[in-house]
Amino acid sequence: MGINIIGTGMFVPDVIAGNEDFARIVDTSDEWITTRTGIKTRHITNGTLNFQMGAAAAKEAVEEAGIDPQEIDMIIATTVTPDCLTPSLACLVGKELGIESAAGMDLNAACAGYVFALDVAKHYLESGEFETILIVSSEIITRMVDYSDRSTCVLFGDGAGATIVRKGEGMYSCALKGKPQGADKIFTKLPAPNNPFGKNEFDWGNDEMNAAPDYFMQMAGNEVYKFATAAMPEAVEIAAQKAGIGVSEIDMIIPHQANVRIVNTAIKRLKLPKERFYVNIQEFGNISSACIPLALAQLSHQGRLHKGDKICLVGFGAGLTYGASIFEWE
Ligand code: ACO
Numbered sequence: 001m002g003i004n005i006i007g008t009g010m011f012v013p014d015v016i017a018g019n020e021d022f023a024r025i026v027d028t029s030d031e032w033i034t035t036r037t038g039i040k041t042r043h044i045t046n047g048t049l050n051f052q053m054g055a056a057a058a059k060e061a062v063e064e065a066g067i068d069p070q071e072i073d074m075i076i077a078t079t080v081t082p083d084c085l086t087p088s089l090a091c092l093v094g095k096e097l098g099i100e101s102a103a104g105m106d107l108n109a110a111c112a113g114y115v116f117a118l119d120v121a122k123h124y125l126e127s128g129e130f131e132t133i134l135i136v137s138s139e140i141i142t143r144m145v146d147y148s149d150r151s152t153c154v155l156f157g158d159g160a161g162a163t164i165v166r167k168g169e170g171m172y173s174c175a176l177k178g179k180p181q182g183a184d185k186i187f188t189k190l191p192a193p194n195n196p197f198g199k200n201e202f203d204w205g206n207d208e209m210n211a212a213p214d215y216f217m218q219m220a221g222n223e224v225y226k227f228a229t230a231a232m233p234e235a236v237e238i239a240a241q242k243a244g245i246g247v248s249e250i251d252m253i254i255p256h257q258a259n260v261r262i263v264n265t266a267i268k269r270l271k272l273p274k275e276r277f278y279v280n281i282q283e284f285g286n287i288s289s290a291c292i293p294l295a296l297a298q299l300s301h302q303g304r305l306h307k308g309d310k311i312c313l314v315g316f317g318a319g320l321t322y323g324a325s326i327f328e329w330e
Contacts, residue, residue: 001126002168003118004330007067008297009060011053011138012043012159012284019154026150033154038260042157042285045140050083050160051092054138057162058093060297065164067132069097072164074130075104076121078113078137078289080188080318081144082106093136103130110186111256111317112176113137113289115325118165118313119174125167136162137289144188146216155258157285161293170328171310173243175235179320182227184209186219186318224320228262231316233269235324239312243326249310250276250326252299256315257281257291266314288317305329 018041019030033039045053054077062069077090084092090104109116114137121133138160147153184206191214192202204210212218232255240247247270255263260281267274278295287294292313299305309329316322 001122002170002172002330003122003125003327004166004168005163005296006166007061007063007065007164008293008300009057009062009064009162010160010294010297011056011060013045013048013053015044015046016041017044022154025147026153028150028154036261037155038279038281039154039285040282043159044142045158050079050081050138050140051089051096053140053158053160054089054093054136054162055096057138057160057297058097058134058136061134061162061164062097064300067164069099071132072099072102072134074121074124074133075099075102076117076133076135077104077106078109078117078135079106079139080108080110080113080288081140089138090136109289109317109321110319111258111286111288111291112315112321112323114161114292115174115313115315115323116176116321118325119176121165122172122174125165131166133165134162135165135293136160137293139288139290141286141288144215144217151221152217152219155286157287159284159287159290159294161290161295161297163293163296168327168330170308170330171243172325172327173239174323174325175238175242176323177231177235178322179227182223182320185223185227185320186217187212188217189214225259225262227320228258228316229265231322232262232266232314235322236266236270236312236314239324239326245310245326247272250312251309252305253277253312253314254292254295254299256317257284257295258286
């Protein structure tokens with residue numbers, strides 16, 4: 001069974017921060033950011049909540065699909081930056097869309113979230129449990145960015161992407177992977193409890209994690225870079241093998257947008273023409289799990305995806321998680 005993405009949508013907030021804006025707040029330059037990452041601008045929330053961004057993207061996807069939102073029977077939201085610890089982002093988006101009845105849940109696989117969610121959706125569609133699934137990936141990454149840390153603050157932006165997914169007839173394969181021993185390479189800690197009974201401090205079993213401030217993202221950039229350059233081609237190759245096709249048969253690869261140098265390394269390792277990789281990092285920076293569905297929406301709206309095209313999605317992120325899926329566009 002394949003998957004049929006019948007609608008796509010995206011939303012980005014209208015405040016745009018350029019590299020020169022960062023040069024005014026930390027010791028950096030447009031030249032460093034451009035050459036080391038490929039990023040020029042990123043969109044930043046101006047009071048719009050995560051669920052409001054997600055709902056805006058979802059509304060566009062519903063419209064493109066030409067369905068009634070009441071037909072959605074499951075909502076999977078992917079995010080690392082929810083508005084609330086509970087309820088889920090999925091339920092908040094469902095409420096905003098006016099949906100009366102749908103199962104909703106959040107999935108956190110960091111920047112690989114959409115690839116994981118699509119596979120979860122595929123299995124529910126295949127089982128017959130649900131017929132119309134909304135996957136909404138929405139992130140306010142800037143809520144956990146330390147704007148005094150030049151090595152991370154320049155990388156991230158906010159935004160959302162959404163898709164409506166139904167059963168399809170084409171090919172589908174997926175490789176979901178992870179390296180939990182790298183769980184301390186990218187993390188954002190929540191504070192210890194403040195209860196009157198127990199000890200109100202935690203020992204993470206790791207000096208760096210004990211010392212890190214709550215709420216701000218910490219990242220071992222070089223180690224994540226090395227992981228990502230190996231993980232991306234590996235996941236694509238496994239997904240292609242599972243699909244029974246050669247990597248050269250893939251028409252379009254939509255990679256996670258973390259660093260253009262990581263994408264360029266994958267292009268070299270996979271020996272594919274550059275044009276088959278979609279890159280929009282220059283405009284949006286890294287929006288974690290929203291990168292891939294937002295790119296899908298852009299490509300779909302531009303009429304660049306055709307029936308029968310073999311599309312490959314490949315993501316990696318905190319966890320460390322990674323994964324790729326390959327499916328035919330219907
Ligand atoms: N401006 C100027 N100089 C900087 C900046 C900056 N914004 N940031 C770092 N530097 C400096 C460093 O301090 C260092 O200086 P030093 O040599 O004097 O110590 C120098 O630049 C080189 O630093 P590196 O960390 O080696 O730079 P690198 O080329 O590796 O680029 C980067 C850093 C962009 C973070 C890269 O390592 C990277 O992209 N890593 C992967 C990140 C990633 O993929 N994250 C994905 C997951 S995120 C998620 O899941 C939410």
